[in-house]
Amino acid sequence: MGGAKRDTLRMDETMKVLVKQAQKGDPEAFIQLIEKNRQALVRVAKGFLGSEEDVADAIQDTILNAYEHIKELKKAEYFKTWLIRILINNCVRIYNQNRKVQPVERMPENGESIPPESDVEFLELLSSLPEDSRLIFQLYYGEQFTTKEISEILGMKENTVKSRLRRGRERLRKEIV
Amino acid sequence: MKKEYTEQEYRRILGGKVTESEAVSGRIEETYAFLRKNAGLTGQDGQRKGRLGKRSLQRLWIAASGVAAVFATILCVGVANPALAAKIPLIGGIFRSVEEKVSYPGDYSRHAEPLAPDARQEAGTKDIPYEQESGGVTVTVSEYYADSVSLYLAVKIEPKNGFPEEMMRETKADTQEYRSLQLESRAVMDLSAAGLGKISFEPAMGCRAVDLVEGNFVNDHCFEGIVRIALEDVKGCDENGDMVEISQLPEHFIYDLRINGIYVTRSVTDEVIKLEGDWAFSLDVTPDDSETVVKEVGLVGECGVGIASVTKSRYDLFAKLILPEDAEEGDYTVVVTDEKGNLLQGRYGYGDIYNVYQKDIGKVTVAVCDYLTWADHRSDAAYLLSHALLKTEVDFEK
Numbered sequence: 001m002g003g004a005k006r007d008t009l010r011m012d013e014t015m016k017v018l019v020k021q022a023q024k025g026d027p028e029a030f031i032q033l034i035e036k037n038r039q040a041l042v043r044v045a046k047g048f049l050g051s052e053e054d055v056a057d058a059i060q061d062t063i064l065n066a067y068e069h070i071k072e073l074k075k076a077e078y079f080k081t082w083l084i085r086i087l088i089n090n091c092v093r094i095y096n097q098n099r100k101v102q103p104v105e106r107m108p109e110n111g112e113s114i115p116p117e118s119d120v121e122f123l124e125l126l127s128s129l130p131e132d133s134r135l136i137f138q139l140y141y142g143e144q145f146t147t148k149e150i151s152e153i154l155g156m157k158e159n160t161v162k163s164r165l166r167r168g169r170e171r172l173r174k175e176i177v
Numbered sequence: 178m179k180k181e182y183t184e185q186e187y188r189r190i191l192g193g194k195v196t197e198s199e200a201v202s203g204r205i206e207e208t209y210a211f212l213r214k215n216a217g218l219t220g221q222d223g224q225r226k227g228r229l230g231k232r233s234l235q236r237l238w239i240a241a242s243g244v245a246a247v248f249a250t251i252l253c254v255g256v257a258n259p260a261l262a263a264k265i266p267l268i269g270g271i272f273r274s275v276e277e278k279v280s281y282p283g284d285y286s287r288h289a290e291p292l293a294p295d296a297r298q299e300a301g302t303k304d305i306p307y308e309q310e311s312g313g314v315t316v317t318v319s320e321y322y323a324d325s326v327s328l329y330l331a332v333k334i335e336p337k338n339g340f341p342e343e344m345m346r347e348t349k350a351d352t353q354e355y356r357s358l359q360l361e362s363r364a365v366m367d368l369s370a371a372g373l374g375k376i377s378f379e380p381a382m383g384c385r386a387v388d389l390v391e392g393n394f395v396n397d398h399c400f401e402g403i404v405r406i407a408l409e410d411v412k413g414c415d416e417n418g419d420m421v422e423i424s425q426l427p428e429h430f431i432y433d434l435r436i437n438g439i440y441v442t443r444s445v446t447d448e449v450i451k452l453e454g455d456w457a458f459s460l461d462v463t464p465d466d467s468e469t470v471v472k473e474v475g476l477v478g479e480c481g482v483g484i485a486s487v488t489k490s491r492y493d494l495f496a497k498l499i500l501p502e503d504a505e506e507g508d509y510t511v512v513v514t515d516e517k518g519n520l521l522q523g524r525y526g527y528g529d530i531y532n533v534y535q536k537d538i539g540k541v542t543v544a545v546c547d548y549l550t551w552a553d554h555r556s557d558a559a560y561l562l563s564h565a566l567l568k569t570e571v572d573f574e575k
Contacts, residue, residue: 027216031209038205042195056204063208065445072446086445119190122182126191130552141184142191163507167549173181 012077019076022067030067037080040143041087047138048091048131058094062087084143085153088135125172133168136161271319271331271392271401278354279391279403283492283534285329288465289320311454313337316436318458325426325464326490326530328406332390334358334439336452339397344450347441348394355391358400361438361451362387366413371427376413387434406432408464409488409495409530432460466490470573478545478567482509487543487571494521495530496543510551512544512561520558544568 015036021029034041041062045055065086073082126134132154139145139153140161147165151158182190197205272286308317313336320331348356363379364387378387392402411423435458440451469490477483483499496511511529513521516537523529544565554560562568 025216027212031212034205034209039194042197042201043191046195052198052200055198056201059201060204060208063205063212067212069445072443072448082446089444119193122186122190128553130549132552133549137187138191141187144188144192160507163505167508171549 015079016076019070019073019079023071023073027067030070033079034063034066034083037083040080040084043142044084044087044135044138045091047134047142048088049094054094058087058090061090065090080143081145081149081153084139084145088153129168129171133164133171136164137168140165271333272322272329272403274401275355275392275403278393280353280355281327281391281403281405281492281532283322283329283532285322285331285403285492286320288491289322289329289331307458309456309458311456312452314439314452314454314456316439316454316456321460323408323462323464324469324490324492325466326407326409326469326488326493326495328408328432328460328462328464330404330406330460332392332402332404334390334400334402334452335398337398340394340400340452341450342397343443344441344452345394345397347443347450355402356393356400358390358402359440359442360387360390360404360436361440362434362436364435365433366411367431367433368423368427370429373423373427374416376411376415376421376423378413387436390439407530409493426464429461429463432462434458434460472571472573474543474569474571476567476569480566482545482566484511484543484545484567484569487541489533489538489541489573492532492534493530494533494538494541496545498545508548509566510546510548512546512551512558512565514542514544514558514562516540518542518558520556520561539574540570540572542568542570 015033018029018033018036022033041059042055045058049055049058062083066083073079126137129137135154136150139150140147145153147158147161150156150161154161272289276283276285307319308315310316315333315335315337317333317335318330319333322329344358348358363377365378366376368374368376387404387406390400390402390404392400394400408426411426413421413423415421436454436456438451438453440449442449469488471486471488473486474484474496475486477499481499481501482504485497485499487496488494494513496513498506498509498511500506500509511523513523513531515521516539519536521531521533521536521538521541523531542562544562545567546561546565550564551561554564
């Protein structure tokens with residue numbers, strides 16, 4: 001068995017064990033699960049919300065909601081998909097409550113680093129897409145979800161997800177040329 | 178020319194490590210500390226204890242969907258014999274109490290057909306076609322309104338033992354004036370009178386049946402709401418099991434509906450909380466098209482996309498598109514402005530069918546836009562119309 005495949009299987013088994021332990025009420029196991037997905041939480045929330053305070057709120061609520069309901073997660077392998085769906089629910093709620101417009105250019109806040117200039121250009125191009133397409137891009141390219149998983153997270157038809165990806169790529173190409 | 182990015186670079190940039198701000202890091206660590214301190218006390222035993230800084234642990238969930246919620250809800254109530262409908266209102270006020278609060282508002286109560294209060298006595302039978310009890314839950318339809326675009330039913334749901342508290346909690350959404358309950362159902366539309374046979378709607382066959390009722394809880398033992406059944410584009414399975422599309426309904430048809438579940442899906446866990454039963458109704462429908470107008474347009478733009486016709490009924494408006502063979506409907510959005518130039522709000526949040534209740538729509542402008550153009554400027558009527566692939570004015574008063 002190849003090394004990469006072996007590592008993936010080992011990771012899946014670790015996840016299952018952690019989920020089971022967390023479901024029995026072990027906070028350390030649950031925290032480990034969150035840590036494994038912490039970057040994904042931050043990336044997706046930052047792509048959605050305008051301020052770091054809102055990002056912090058969304059992630060905190062997500063962690064608490066997930067801890068409260070993890071016993072109801074039927075399949076351990078769906079943990080990340082489930083967690084991101086909770087996060088998006090919280091992001092939408094906060095966005096609707098605040099009705100803040102996502103600034104095209106955000107000033108880095110304390111502790112944040114500034115991305116390289118070439119990446120900044122791409123991120124600006126990305127900000128020209130409609131918000132649902134931006135979110136789909138983040139979930140597909142950033143978090144490596146499949147279009148089927150994204151359709152489940154967002155409650156969209158899979159063909160719509162594929163269409164948004166395709167139209168988003170076409171738009172980015174048009175902006176570049 | 179700017180740099181062109183590869184898919185690998187998309188992944189690198191969007192999936193790369195992000196540095197957290199102090200606000201985010203601090204809040205995550207604070208949450209971990211709280212969980213460690215209150216292990217066993219936070220939620221998993223059903224109790225919430227302890228406080229986390231300024232944040233309350235009580236949250237109301239608003240289900241998020243990338244696309245607006247599916248509101249195609251149809252509940253068919255059977256009136257076996259319309260002649261028995263003596264126009265004595267039994268419950269009467271259901272339409273009136275919720276009709277302006279749902280996602281498809283209208284003065285349905287003014288034009289609805291009320292149902293007989295006691296068909297049992299009048300018909301000399303024990304059956305009350307519009308009131309069904311099963312599994313301890315009574316479902317009643319008190320009124321209905323139909324034209325060839327939509328069928329609306331006023332519905333009351335009364336579980337003997339009350340609604341589960343969680344069901345009531347899960348339906349609450351801060352941003353809406355109404356609540357929604359999902360319905361598990363299948364339906365058969367009998368078009369035999371027009372020689373078209375029977376059309377079935379079953380989720381297992383990939384056909385849309387009735388799936389939602391919008392309204393409000395009167396109390397924990399009673400929910401009143403409206404179900405909307407779309408009739409403008411009927412797609413179902415014929416008696417051979419083949420998919421058929423009926424774009425022109427006959428003047429009269431029977432709609433048989435069987436509901437087997439009334440439920441909500443918990444937004445966090447996807448767990449289903451359901452009231453199970455078997456409520457079967459048969460509705461004799463004669464659409465009232467006294468205010469329905471169809472304007473033939475037949476306009477095609479340079480790109481091959483066009484508008485075939487625009488239909489307006491008492492409460493709805495929609496455009497039928499012409500699409501080139503290789504085009505996908507999802508790539509285009511219909512935009513409609515009223516006489517004052519205001520954008521009409523589409524069902525589901527995007528162009529499909531528009532609610533026209535209390536709108537000035539003697540004359541409308543109907544445009545077809547590329548989806549991305551619409552998505553980027555969906556609130557800007559002037560921009561959308563000036564960048565439309567094609568547009569036309571439709572005068573319903575001529």
